[in-house]
Amino acid sequence: MKRKKFYPALALLVAAFFLITGCWHRVSRPAPQENGKIKIYTTMYPLYDFAAKIAGDMAVVEKVVPAGVEAHDFEPSPKLVAGIYEADVFVYLGGSIDPWAEKLAEQLLKEGVTVVKAGEGLFQEEFHGDEENVSEENGHHLDPHVWLDPVLAKTMAERIAGAIAAKDGENAAYYRKNLEELKKRLDDLDEKYRNSLLPAKKRDFVVNHAAFGYLARRYNLNQIAISGLSPQQEPSPKKLAELSKLCKEKDIRYIMVEAASSSKLADVLARETGTKVLVLHPLENLTEEDMKAGKDYFSIMLENLENLKKALNE
Numbered sequence: 001m002k003r004k005k006f007y008p009a010l011a012l013l014v015a016a017f018f019l020i021t022g023c024w025h026r027v028s029r030p031a032p033q034e035n036g037k038i039k040i041y042t043t044m045y046p047l048y049d050f051a052a053k054i055a056g057d058m059a060v061v062e063k064v065v066p067a068g069v070e071a072h073d074f075e076p077s078p079k080l081v082a083g084i085y086e087a088d089v090f091v092y093l094g095g096s097i098d099p100w101a102e103k104l105a106e107q108l109l110k111e112g113v114t115v116v117k118a119g120e121g122l123f124q125e126e127f128h129g130d131e132e133n134v135s136e137e138n139g140h141h142l143d144p145h146v147w148l149d150p151v152l153a154k155t156m157a158e159r160i161a162g163a164i165a166a167k168d169g170e171n172a173a174y175y176r177k178n179l180e181e182l183k184k185r186l187d188d189l190d191e192k193y194r195n196s197l198l199p200a201k202k203r204d205f206v207v208n209h210a211a212f213g214y215l216a217r218r219y220n221l222n223q224i225a226i227s228g229l230s231p232q233q234e235p236s237p238k239k240l241a242e243l244s245k246l247c248k249e250k251d252i253r254y255i256m257v258e259a260a261s262s263s264k265l266a267d268v269l270a271r272e273t274g275t276k277v278l279v280l281h282p283l284e285n286l287t288e289e290d291m292k293a294g295k296d297y298f299s300i301m302l303e304n305l306e307n308l309k310k311a312l313n314e
C-alpha cells in the first residue's frame with residue numbers, strides 16, 4: 001500500500017478553517033435532533049428498552065451504559081457526559097445503580113433537559129426473608145433492582161412515557177398508545193409469573209447476586225443471596241458454609257447465576273453442595289450478542305421464569 005504524505009502546514013490550515021467557521025463544533029457534536037425527532041438518553045438497559053418501545057419511530061433513544069458493561073461499576077467518561085447534554089429527555093433510575101446520574105440530572109435540568117427519575121419512591125431496603133442473613137455490610141442498603149418486578153416496571157414505563165409525551169406533544173397520542181401496549185405486555189408477564197410461581201413446590205431460591213428481592217416479594221418467594229446487592233461483593237467462607245448447609249436443609253438443587261460464565265463462586269458452591277447452576281438474568285445490561293439476537297426485557301424475563309420454575313419445582 002502506498003503511504004500518503006503528511007503536510008503539517010496544510011493540516012493546520014484546515015484546522016484553522018474549521019475553528020474559524022465553527023464547522024469544527026458541528027463535526028464533533030452532531031445536532032441534537034435527527035429529522036426533527038427528539039432524542040432520549042437512558043442510563044441502564046430496562047430504561048432503554050422501555051423508552052425505545054414507547055418512542056417507536058418517533059424519537060431517537062440512546063443507552064449511556066454500553067452493551068456488555070457491568071452496570072453497577074459503570075462511570076461515564078467526560079466525553080460521554082458531554083454527549084448527554086444533547087438530550088431532550090434524560091431517563092435514569094436513581095439509587096445505587098446509576099449514582100453518577102443524580103448530579104448530572106441536576107445540571108441537565110438547568111439546561112432545559114426533561115429529566116425522569118424512573119425509580120423514584122419505589123426503592124425499599126434490601127429484603128431478607130431470613131433475618132439471620134442480614135450482615136453489617138449489606139443490611140441497610142436500598143435495593144435498586146425494581147425493574148425485575150413487572151408491576152413496578154409498569155410505574156417506570158408510565159413515568160418515561162409521560163416525560164416523552166410532554167416533551168413532544170405533537171406525537172403524544174402515539175406515545176400513549178405505545179405505553180398502553182407496553183403496560184398490557186407487563187400485565188401479561190405478571191400474570192404468567194403469578195400463575196407459574198405461586199403454586200410452585202418450593203419458596204426458596206439461591207442467587208449469586210441479590211438482584212431479585214422485589215421479584216421475590218411480588219411472588220411470595222425467598223431470595224437467598226450468595227453475594228450482596230452488587231455482584232462484586234464476595235461472600236465470606238463462613239457465609240458459604242452457612243449456604244451450603246441451607247441448601248441441604250431446604251433441598252435446594254440449583255444455584256442461580258447471572259450468566260452461564262459469570263460466577264466461579266457459584267460453581268464452587270454448586271460443587272460443594274451437589275447443586276446445579278442455572279441462569280437468572282438481572283437485566284442490568286445486555287451483551288452485544290444478546291442485542292443482535294433480538295433479546296429484550298420480555299424475552300429474558302420469560303427465560304428467567306422457565307429457570308425459576310425448574311429451580312422451585314425440582
Ligand SMILES: [Zn+2]
Nearest residue numbers: 211229230282
Ligand atoms: Zn445488581
